[in-house]
Amino acid sequence: DAKTTQPTSMDCAEGRAANLPCNHSTISGNEYVYWYRQIHSQGPQYIIHGLKNNETNEMASLIITEDRKSSTLILPHATLRDTAVYYCIVRRGRWAGGTSYGKLTFGQGTILTVHP
Amino acid sequence: GAVVSQHPSWVICKSGTSVKIECRSLDFQATTMFWYRQFPKQSLMLMATSNEGSKATYEQGVEKDKFLINHASLTLSTLTVTSAHPEDSSFYICSAKQGADQPQHFGDGTRLSIL
Secondary structure, three states: OOOOEOOOEEEEEOOOOEEEEEEOOOOOOOEEEEEEEEOOOOOOEEEEEEOOOOEEOOOOEEEEOOOOOEEEEEEOOOOHHHOEEEEEEEEEOHHHOOOOOOOOOOOOOEEEEEEO | OOOEEEEOOEEEEOOOOOEEEEEEEOOOOOOEEEEEEEOOOOOOEEEEEEEOOOOOEEOOOOOOOOEEEEEEEOOEEEEEEOOOOHHHOEEEEEEEEOOOOOOOEEOOOEEEEEO
16 A cells, blocks of 8 residues: 655644645555544544545545645644544555455554644 | 444453453444554554454464454454453554445544553
């Protein structure tokens, strides 16, 4: 699976948009971009995923560049409860075949701190 | 929707005992479940992938005889840490997904402390 690169940490003011970047320059055509977050001492929470189109749900928006080499997760109005470690993960799709599809490989993620 | 429940939340036991952790998908059927381990200040590491009705697939370096996984139904997988020792103390997290290209949804983890 393609490796991702994320900043170690970021700060954001409460109420402002948090834009978390992720670089995945070696992504291949059969790989999705997934975002999860982990609040301290809890299991990861699924946020959003996409293949090549931008996606939006009730939690966030995912912007994927046209060449798919990078993406940005946007939390439109950050709150204190959004303070967490955010993981950007590239995952092979089912049609890619092989035994590794579906697996998530977690890197170190970005520690997002939302402050008042 | 897509709720995964893990039990117990935490457990403390003596060295040499075996500990069983349950992972349940509450509102969906999970064809595949995954088990992860997370040490303090580190990221999650995949231990094994479990498909209902078949043997689990373990990641390299994970002892299958020590970490027994059973996925007997579409809503339940169990991880048994056999003859646990202090170095097995960790945060164990399961996840489940409904279909091939569906997201994994995670439980809240089990904090295991071996004395």
